Amino acid sequence: MPTALAKELCDEFLDDVYALPHGEKLKQCLQCGTCSASCPSSAAMEFGPREIIASLRAGMLDRVLNAQTVWLCVSCYSCTVRCPAGIPLTDVMYELKRLEVDKGLAKDATGETMAHAFAETVDRYGRNAETTLLRKYFLRTNPLHALAQIPLAIRLFVRGRLEIFPRKIKGLDSLHKMLAAIEENGRR
Amino acid sequence: MITTASHACRYGYYPGCSLMATNRAYDISTRSVARELEIELVELDDWNCCGATAYLPVREKRAFVLSARNLALAEQNGRELATVCNACYVVLRKTNKYMAEDAHLRDDIRQALQAGGMDYSGSVRVRHFLEILVNDVGEASIRSRVQRNMSGWKVACYCGCQLSRPFDDLDHPEYPRLMERLVEWLGAAVVPFPLAAKCCGGMAMTTHPETGQVLTGKILKVAGQRGAGCVATACPLCQINLEAYQDKVGRAVGARCAIPVLYFTQLMGIAFGMPPVELALSDNLTSLEPLLGEKVTS
Structure with missing residues (x-):
């Protein structure tokens, strides 16, 4: 991504963050690192939330x-x-995920694929259907990984815990009207 | 401290999608325990997915509309909405809070609801069933139902992350006590468990297994080290992560992670002397038979 474009996108993104409830508090980050030290998955991240905020600013x-x-x-x-500054960091992470989804920039295929597969399933049925969701997810990421799930699927199946055919909610048409109406109101 | 049992006995009930199949034992045991305690749970008619944590990364407002439709359904029946899923609890409460605080967001969401022939004025209070049991039903009422001697049960009370975070007005965000108090009332022993509100990894067990396995593994490992004979959960996703991958997560953290995992509602039902079928104990992937001293049949 060219630097100028990145800078412009960054300003636009920060405006979106400031529009979140308490999002303005991002400006008060003191770079103490409490967020990164508290994060259960920061060990697997290239850098943690503290450095994300530093980069954004x-x-x-x-x-x-x-x-x-x-x-x-x-x-x-x-x-x-x-966070001692009261920054809603989890919401900032969601906002970053949405930016990546919206601009097609996600580098991390599995997380984004899961989110998309989930949203599609819910849009279609009004509810999540776990078997359908996981089928979509593994077909789009690595179908071979689905094979590794078969023993667990069998354990769940014999206990009657697998829903094979998803059920739609009765008010699906009404729900779709609601979702179409909100879609007219911008990216978030 | 004895809490007097003067509780409103009727609540709207939002089971959530995972309780329909994969985690139906949580739904079954919740309804059984509620019946025993004379709590009326009225399931919302034609509820939809709350959006959970996975819809938010795609579209925030759409996710809020999903939740708001359920809040609108709840408002038609009363003001208290009970759920047992931590993710549903957080997302429904978050939608409620953001709608109350942000007038623009509220208007957008209400217009969307109206486009589908519904509306929500903001009067519903979203509550976790665990918190209802402790704060509304109370100690005396729960103690009086206990039939079984639970003194041999050593329980690690695992609340998961979203029960007390980000909404920490009902319990300590990192060292929650609600479930421990409840389990003490059942007569079981609570083992000190500092990981009660640490994350199990949630969806990462599927999307980033190497990360998810370590997070779940730590919880099971520490529960074992602290002498727990079982882990009680309050969230469907925690339950499946903790019960379904014990061999794998054991290898990921280099420790033995074989320990029975059950919903806190199942534990309550056991203490109340309810038959296994009413608690769907045969659904569990870890065997409870050694703890129960009897066969569990469906």
């Missing part, structure tokens, strides 16, 4: 997008409750 959004970081956030809210 330096206009280096491309650095964040190029790193294996954002999709490792498991939404446990540890950083959010511990």
Whole structure:
């Protein structure tokens, strides 16, 4: 990504973050590192949430997008409750994920594929259907990994815990009207 | 401290998608325990997915509309909405809170609901069933139902992350006590368990298995080290992560991770002397038979 474009996108993105409830508090980050130290998956990240904020404030959004970081956030809210500046970091991570989805920039295929497969399943049936979701997910990522899931699927099946045919909610048409109406109101 | 049992006995009930199949034992045991305690759980008619944590990365407002439709359904029946899934609890509460705080967001969401012939004024209170049991039903009522001597049960109370985070007004965000208090009332021993609110990895068990396995493994390993005979859970995703991959996660953390895992509602039902079938104990992937001293048949 050219630097100028990255800078422009970064400014646009920061405006989106500031529009989140309490998003303005990002400006008050003191770089203490509590977030990164609290993050259960930071060990697997190229760099943690503290460095994400530093990069964003330096206009280096491309650095964040190029790193294996954002999709490792498991939404446990540890950083959010511990942050001394009150930054809603989990929401910032969601905003970053949405940016990657929206611009087609996600480097981390598995997290994004899962989110998409989930949203499609819910859009179609009004509810999540785990068997359908996982079938979509493994077909799009690595079908061979699905084979490794077969023993567990059998253990669940014999206990009657696998739903083979997803059921639609009755009010699906009404729900679709609602989703179409909100879609007219911008990216978030 | 004895809490008096003056509770509202009727709640809207939002089971959530995972309780329909994979985690139906949580739904079955929740309804059984509620019946025993004379709590009326009225399932929302034609509820939809709350959006969970996986819809938010795609579209935030769409995810909020999904949750808001359920809140609108709940508002038609009363003001208290109970759920047992941590993810549903957080997402429904978050939607409620953000709608209350952000007028623009509220208007957008209400317009969307109206486009589908519904509306939500914001009056519903979203609650986790565990918290209802402790705060509304209370100690005396729960103790009075206990039939079985639970003194030999050593329980690691694992609440998971989203029960007390980010909403920490009901319990400590990192060292939650709600489940421990409840389990003590059942007469079981609570083992000190500092990982009670650490994350099991959630969806990462599928999307980033090498990360998810370590997180779940640590929880099971520490529970074993602390002398627990079982782990009690309050979230369907935690339950499946903890019960389904014990061999793999054991290898990931280099420790033996074989330990029975059950929902806190199943533990309550056992203490209340309810038959295994009413708690769907045969659904569990880890065997509870050594703890129960009897066969579990479906």
